[in-house]
Amino acid sequence: MKIIEYMASTALGKSGMKELNYTLNPYSGCFHGCVYCYAIDMTGKKDAAENWGEVVYVKANLIELLRREIIGKKRGMVGISSITDPYQAAESKYRITRNAAEILLRNGFRITVQTKSPLVVRDIDIFSRYRSYCDVGMTITTMDRNTALTIEPHAPSPEARSVALGKLADEKIKIWIFAGPIIRGINDSQDSIEKIFRLASSTGARIIFDTYVPYRGASTLMQKTVNRAGNSSAYYADRIWADAIRDIFEKFSIEYSVKVNGEDEEWLVEYQNDFRTFS
Numbered sequence: 001m002k003i004i005e006y007m008a009s010t011a012l013g014k015s016g017m018k019e020l021n022y023t024l025n026p027y028s029g030c031f032h033g034c035v036y037c038y039a040i041d042m043t044g045k046k047d048a049a050e051n052w053g054e055v056v057y058v059k060a061n062l063i064e065l066l067r068r069e070i071i072g073k074k075r076g077m078v079g080i081s082s083i084t085d086p087y088q089a090a091e092s093k094y095r096i097t098r099n100a101a102e103i104l105l106r107n108g109f110r111i112t113v114q115t116k117s118p119l120v121v122r123d124i125d126i127f128s129r130y131r132s133y134c135d136v137g138m139t140i141t142t143m144d145r146n147t148a149l150t151i152e153p154h155a156p157s158p159e160a161r162s163v164a165l166g167k168l169a170d171e172k173i174k175i176w177i178f179a180g181p182i183i184r185g186i187n188d189s190q191d192s193i194e195k196i197f198r199l200a201s202s203t204g205a206r207i208i209f210d211t212y213v214p215y216r217g218a219s220t221l222m223q224k225t226v227n228r229a230g231n232s233s234a235y236y237a238d239r240i241w242a243d244a245i246r247d248i249f250e251k252f253s254i255e256y257s258v259k260v261n262g263e264d265e266e267w268l269v270e271y272q273n274d275f276r277t278f279s
């Protein structure tokens with residue numbers, strides 16, 4: 001793994017996502033190396049994109065930039081991160097995500113965190129201090145270790161993510177599971193999806209799901225994976241298949257009493273507000 005520090009020009013980015021006012025990405029490139037990752041197309045760093053999972057750029061001046069940028073900035077929801085995993089291995093050394101989260105929360109912003117890493121548990125002290133103003137999402141595409149190894153080769157195991165989710169739940173942090181992408185023929189069986197619901201049910205997590213969209217950068221990696229898995233239908237996520245996946249999520253939502261949203265729906269603000277009302 002190659003780590004390259006650089007000076008970024010901004011800390012907070014604009015978000016194309018409806019419920020996020022800002023994004024904050026401490027790292028470009030991601031050591032987890034997921035084969036379906038749309039960030040390959042968005043990283044802006046050629047060597048990171050071409051060697052996905054092996055090169056990570058660190059925004060060494062992000063905290064300094066953030067402190068300046070928040071002065072006079074309209075308060076709102078910040079997505080940490082929108083492009084790469086904010087708790088990938090480099091974070092254990094650099095602690096940029098931790099420091100940024102603390103600065104944002106202390107200054108009246110709300111944050112929503114998404115990761116695949118148990119390292120997020122390190123920052124429970126911050127999340128619990130500002131529990132009404134943050135939530136943490138753990139991406140779990142499958143509970144099957146071998147499938148996870150195939151599509152997320154360097155990411156922490158599903159078991160490790162489940163344990164981390166449980167620890168966050170124990171501290172009453174608002175949590176959710178991002179069950180996505182669901183890829184045809186890879187992790188789309190009822191059995192596979194039901195295991196994620198069992199975890200959500202036992203931890204009190206909400207589930208957000210999404211189906212795979214073949215982005216250009218991920219196509220090569222996906223092609224190799226699909227070939228290895230001997231499943232050539234993975235690219236054909238047609239409407240009928242996508243509707244069937246939605247039906248599975250809706251069915252289990254009722255069966256397990258777990259709230260579910262599609263990635264395209266608005267749920268985030270309601271989720272945090274709901275917590276403020278009932279906690």
Ligand code: SF4
Nearest residue numbers: 030032033034037084
């Ligand atoms: S953890 Fe997220 S950002 Fe990192 S490679 Fe996987 S999908 Fe991409």
